[in-house]
Amino acid sequence: MTQAAAGSREAFDELVRRHRRPVYNLVRALTGGDGDAEDLVQDVFVRAFRAIDGFRGDSAFKSWLYRIAVNVVHTHLQRRRTRESMSGARLDAPLGDVADGDDLEAAVLRRQAIERALASLPEQLRVLVVLRDVHGLRYDEIAKIVKSPRGTVESRLFRARQQLRPMLEPLVAVKSSAEGPAGSEIACEASSGAGAPAGAVPDGDRES
Amino acid sequence: MRLVAAAVDGGVAPGPLDALVAHVERCPACAVEVETQMLVKRVLGAAPMLPLPAGAAGRLAARLDDEARRTKRAVDWRTLTMKLVPVAACLVVIAAVLHHAIRRPDAVEVSAAIADWGRDEIRALQSPRIDHAASDLRLIGVLLIEADHDAAAGKN
Numbered sequence: 001m002t003q004a005a006a007g008s009r010e011a012f013d014e015l016v017r018r019h020r021r022p023v024y025n026l027v028r029a030l031t032g033g034d035g036d037a038e039d040l041v042q043d044v045f046v047r048a049f050r051a052i053d054g055f056r057g058d059s060a061f062k063s064w065l066y067r068i069a070v071n072v073v074h075t076h077l078q079r080r081r082t083r084e085s086m087s088g089a090r091l092d093a094p095l096g097d098v099a100d101g102d103d104l105e106a107a108v109l110r111r112q113a114i115e116r117a118l119a120s121l122p123e124q125l126r127v128l129v130v131l132r133d134v135h136g137l138r139y140d141e142i143a144k145i146v147k148s149p150r151g152t153v154e155s156r157l158f159r160a161r162q163q164l165r166p167m168l169e170p171l172v173a174v175k176s177s178a179e180g181p182a183g184s185e186i187a188c189e190a191s192s193g194a195g196a197p198a199g200a201v202p203d204g205d206r207e208s
Numbered sequence: 209m210r211l212v213a214a215a216v217d218g219g220v221a222p223g224p225l226d227a228l229v230a231h232v233e234r235c236p237a238c239a240v241e242v243e244t245q246m247l248v249k250r251v252l253g254a255a256p257m258l259p260l261p262a263g264a265a266g267r268l269a270a271r272l273d274d275e276a277r278r279t280k281r282a283v284d285w286r287t288l289t290m291k292l293v294p295v296a297a298c299l300v301v302i303a304a305v306l307h308h309a310i311r312r313p314d315a316v317e318v319s320a321a322i323a324d325w326g327r328d329e330i331r332a333l334q335s336p337r338i339d340h341a342a343s344d345l346r347l348i349g350v351l352l353i354e355a356d357h358d359a360a361a362g363k364n
Contacts, residue, residue: 009276012272013269013272016268020264020268021259021260024258024260025257038260038261038264041264041268042271045271045272046272049272049275050275050279107256108258110256111255111256111258114251114255129252130252132249133248133249133252134252134255139214139217151210154211155209155210155213158210158213158241158245160248161244161248161249165248168251168252171251172247187237188235188237188238188241
């Protein structure tokens with residue numbers, strides 16, 4: 001990392017080799033399997049290349065790179081929304097590596113189902129759940145990337161997972177043992193003032 | 209509710225976590241929420257990581273090569289400019305030294321001419337018919353010129 005920041009092309013290429021696949025999957029997840037994912041990945045690494053000498057190591061390289069990716073995707077999605085609103089029609093995002101019938105690998109099918117579910121979320125929630133649950137970033141890292149307080153990240157993550165459950169449940173082999181959908185009509189006794197568990201959330205987070 | 213999300217991610221201290229667990233055990237609604245959080249986290253955490261499309265790695269490398277070439281042209285220009293600054297400084301110093309060195313012989317030649325004139329004056333001062341007050345001043349001037357000439361001769 002130090003060598004890359006000092007201008008070593010070989011060191012930067014090694015970082016690219018290490019992170020290009022996760023970044024590609026991150027971009028796909030954030031864009032709902034957009035066919036432009038590959039171009040966006042290139043944009044991410046070009047921006048990283050231009051900015052690498054300014055990387056001071058005050059965060060992990062992965063966090064820094066993912067912040068760039070989130071910003072690149074955000075710009076892309078804004079442009080896409082603008083195009084859609086101007087054309088008056090929703091441009092369906094192609095599903096990228098879709099192939100015909102029988103030769104689809106189960107992994108690709110599963111991934112695409114997950115990406116479709118993620119695409120149903122508002123961008124703000126999608127970014128959080130992808131960074132946390134797919135890529136395992138810590139809360140403090142996510143808070144820096146999205147420039148929101150940690151408490152906001154936790155609340156939004158909770159909501160995002162609530163919204164995803166109905167779409168992801170079919171992918172789970174084991175049936176849910178709890179009756180009732182998420183956010184059911186059964187109210188929590190704590191919300192009626194019966195005594196909610198209280199606790200300070202420590203700063204440290206489990207690293208994936 | 210954000211406590212539930214944090215708890216599922218292992219971000220709650222043991223004490224509050226025990227209280228949460230105790231609550232969840234007697235609250236069906238919260239039990240559902242916890243299960244929702246865990247289910248989604250589990251599914252997404254196990255999401256397969258797709259490989260890059262065929263040829264994408266090569267295209268990415270080519271784009272970075274283009275970027276590196278574009279950046280290198282800019283850097284070379286700056287590097288060249290930085291290298292020229294000390295060269296320019298050396299040239300200025302050399303020019304100043306040469307200018308000073310070139311002037312000195314003229315000063316010596318002038319000094320020698322004045323010294324010759326000075327010696328003529330000395331002979332004139334030795335004449336008994338000279339005005340002594342004026343001759344004192346002229347003597348001092350001659351002595352100064354002689355000293356200057358000696359100094360120039362000594363350096364050469």
